[in-house]
Amino acid sequence: MIAHVLGARPNFVKAAPVIAALSETGREQRVIHTGQHYDERMSEVFFRDLGLPEPDVNLEVGSGSHAVQTAAIMVALEKEFIERSPELVMVYGDVNSTIAAALVAAKLHIPVAHVEAGLRSFDMTMPEEVNRRLVDQLSNLCFVTSPEAVGHLAAEGVDVDRVHFVGNPMIDTLLSHLDKFDTEAVRRSYDLPERYAVATLHRPANVDDPEIAAGLVKRLHEIAELVDVVMPVHPRGRKVLTDAGLDAHPRVRLLEPLGYVEFVAAVRGAAAVVTDSGGVQEETTILGVPCLTLRPNTERPITITHGTNRLVTADDVVPAVAEALAAGRGEREHPPLWDGHAGPRIARVVEGWLGG
Ligand code: UD1
Ligand code: UDP
Structure with missing residues (x-):
């Protein structure tokens, strides 16, 4: 079983095409909502708009300081992962739910896949930059949206075999909803x-x-x-x-x-x-x-x-x-692989990695 850990608004947008692509493989998936974002307009509306499956569980951690929120997610996820023994934990982006899940999974020796790995602002005053760097160190699979991210990961000693440049799932979501906007x-x-x-x-x-x-x-x-x-x-x-x-x-x-x-x-x-x-x-x-x-x-x-x-x-x-x-507006050539097919590319790598 693959466990997807989602918590905040941007996670939902990134995970939707990955979950959809993996559902075609027939592999069991579990959607865990940490409850980091909880207002209807910050959470439920995205599940409806994006056709995401209802979360299998909502940990309802809510808001708090970084330590309070991250720790609450970790405590709840540790219990969840021990009970359910996922074969892979998938995390998205750079929010507190992302680092909390990666850290808990790594300590339980559960492999981690990070979607949107390798992005760097080089600004450690941003909580997201701290999360990004640590999550990538803990991840067995680093899915990269942009070519320069490959170099950032290499510079931090991440083994090249772990890194997969697959394109941008957030753009999959955008392109697949174009006729709805x-x-x-x-x-x-x-x-x-x-x-x-x-x-x-x-x-x-x-x-x-x-x-x-x-x-x-x-x-x-x-x-x-x-x-x-x-x-x-x-x-x-x-x-x-x-x-x-x-x-x-x-x-x-x-x-x-x-x-x-x-x-x-x-x-x-x-x-x-x-x-x-x-x-x-x-x-x-x-x-x-x-x-x-x-x-x-x-x-x-x-x-x-x-x-x-x-x-x-x-x-x-x-x-x-x-x-x-x-x-006025200007059309430019799109970034490489921002073509609407990142989700299926991720699903293929995951399937190959997990094996039949
Ligand atoms: C989080 C992410 C940030 C991301 C943003 C997306 C971290 C460290 N930050 O920031 O990277 O860009 O989500 O939107 O994970 N609140 C509500 N209702 C909600 C959620 C939050 O009222 O449903 C309020 C609370 O007062 C809370 C504050 O917003 O304390 C901040 O929420 P939090 O999840 O800690 O961080 P964001 O600023 O949303
Ligand atoms: N978004 C939305 N409604 C809003 C503001 C943003 O649906 O009122 C979407 C936006 O299109 C994007 C995602 O939420 O896909 C990004 O969220 P946010 O800006 O909160 O987070 P960040 O990307 O900065 O982490």
Whole structure:
């Protein structure tokens, strides 16, 4: 039995095509939801939108400090893995559920497969970078979305036999839902104007400190002077951003977090996106929507070299949006293997590795 450990919004988007591809092999699968994300708009809506199987178990760990949350996931997973003895544990991305599962599995001598291995921001102040580095050391199979990740893993001493460049399952999900992204329907549902920008912010470096958040709110208001801004607000930043008066500008629309299909439909119709999300940098690359990433670095440089992404500071985000609006959309050659077939490639490697 293969155990998939999922906990946070981006995990669901990455796992869906892998679980679907593995289900064709007939191998037994168990979906374990850690409960890291639990609001209906952060969790259930993704299972519905993506046709994911209902979780076989929800560990309901909820929120907490890094140590509290990671430890709670580890304690619950240890029990689960001992009871069920999976032959492989599959983990996704770089969230606390990912490191917790990899660590527990490794100590129980259960093999680990990491989907989205080898990405590096080289910024150890990001909790995700800590998670990424450790998970890759613990993984028997490292599934890589981008060629430079192979070099990062080699530089960290990861045996080349463990590394498989398979493409990007998040893009499998995007491409397989293209005909469902109905921008006009989203425009009507949320009363959006013809031209708008989408903004999302949830990185601790942007939304945890009220002063930094207030600075970004000021910039978002300046952007709203150029174009209407629609912002589905992640729960992490909700209080601090609204306390800083984010919704005080008449051309800033705050929404609850959107389900996957509505969100990507909104992004698809946007004139520009301002974000600090990892996944959104990749989605805009494929959709050809200009993406301004409010971060000093990215673990996804291919979205800059092959996509529409540009790193910006709070000081240059407003002129960058103005330029993006003037330049319009641009199609570029897609990154290699971002072709919608990463899930089946992963399933083939897993099957071969586990053996008949
Ligand atoms: C987590 C990941 C981050 C990822 C993001 C995707 C880690 C360390 N971080 O960040 O890499 O980009 O998910 O969205 O794993 N909350 C709710 N409802 C929920 C979930 C969270 O209200 O359903 C609130 C709680 O106040 C919680 C806070 O959001 O304390 C942060 O949640 P948490 O899961 O710790 O991290 P994220 O910021 O969501
Ligand atoms: N997303 C969504 N609704 C939203 C915001 C994001 O469906 O309101 C999707 C987005 O398309 C992407 C995934 O959630 O596929 C990424 O999640 P997030 O930005 O929270 O995490 P990150 O990628 O930064 O880890």
